[in-house]
Amino acid sequence: MDKLSRRGFMGKAFGAVAGVGAVASLYAMKKTWDPLPSVKAAGFTTLDMSAYEGNKLVTEKWRGKPIFVLKYTPDMVQKAESDPKMKARTIKVGNDYFMITLGLCTHLGCIPGYNPDDKSFLCACHGGQYNFSGDVTKAPPPRGLDIPPFKIDGMKVVLGEEGPEYKKMLQDGVTLRV
Numbered sequence: 001m002d003k004l005s006r007r008g009f010m011g012k013a014f015g016a017v018a019g020v021g022a023v024a025s026l027y028a029m030k031k032t033w034d035p036l037p038s039v040k041a042a043g044f045t046t047l048d049m050s051a052y053e054g055n056k057l058v059t060e061k062w063r064g065k066p067i068f069v070l071k072y073t074p075d076m077v078q079k080a081e082s083d084p085k086m087k088a089r090t091i092k093v094g095n096d097y098f099m100i101t102l103g104l105c106t107h108l109g110c111i112p113g114y115n116p117d118d119k120s121f122l123c124a125c126h127g128g129q130y131n132f133s134g135d136v137t138k139a140p141p142p143r144g145l146d147i148p149p150f151k152i153d154g155m156k157v158v159l160g161e162e163g164p165e166y167k168k169m170l171q172d173g174v175t176l177r178v
Contacts, residue, residue: 044160046153047100049093057114059103062148062159066103066111068134071096076119076132086133088174089144091165094155101134101145102178112145121145147175 045062047069052058054073059066072080072090077097080086091098105112105123112121112130120137121130129138134145151163169175 044158047157047159048155049096049098049157050155052096052098055116055119057116060159065148067148067159068099068101068103068114068145070099070114070132072098072132080133085135086131088169088172089133089135089147091147091150091152091157093152093157098157099132099134100150100157100159101147104146105141106136106143106146107141143176144174146178148178 043063045060045067047060049071052069052071054071055076056071058069060069061067080090080097089099091100103111105125105128107123107126107128110123110125112123112128114121119132121132121134123129123141126140127138128136128141130141130145131137134147136142136144147166147169148159149162150166151158151161152165170177
């Protein structure tokens with residue numbers, strides 16, 4: 001009788017140790033599958049839109065890609081308001097208007113240069129041109145500069161989150177999902 005109770009105790013102890021080991025192994029496996037905090041942080045970039053100047057291109061970085069941010073001047077706003085294609089690509093934050101695009105040509109992925117005098121972009125590789133809203137004005141680029149997912153939060157824009165303004169641009173075919 002004494003051996004049965006001892007055997008039962010040993011079985012229960014072994015089962016408890018095996019159970020704890022299995023749970024610890026599953027937890028360790030889950031931790032290795034989770035993205036690193038640095039990877040999670042790289043998915044979102046917050047831009048304070050009050051810091052930008054009119055007709056001055058600023059290149060930000062999001063997920064390792066260049067992001068062009070261009071604040072419109074009053075004459076640029078007037079021109080964009082009169083052209084439906086430009087107006088559809090314009091992002092309004094507070095009382096200001098902006099172009100926010102991936103800084104990669106949609107033809108072969110080159111980085112176009114901005115000419116503030118002409119208010120236009122030129123991709124020197126194959127001569128593609130874009131206006132200040134990022135729309136194609138001269139081929140070979142097949143479409144305008146892509147707009148990254150964004151969400152407007154007061155005077156800030158969060159890149160990497162899809163807000164209602166971005167979803168409308170996707171729905172209207174202004175940009176493709178990046």
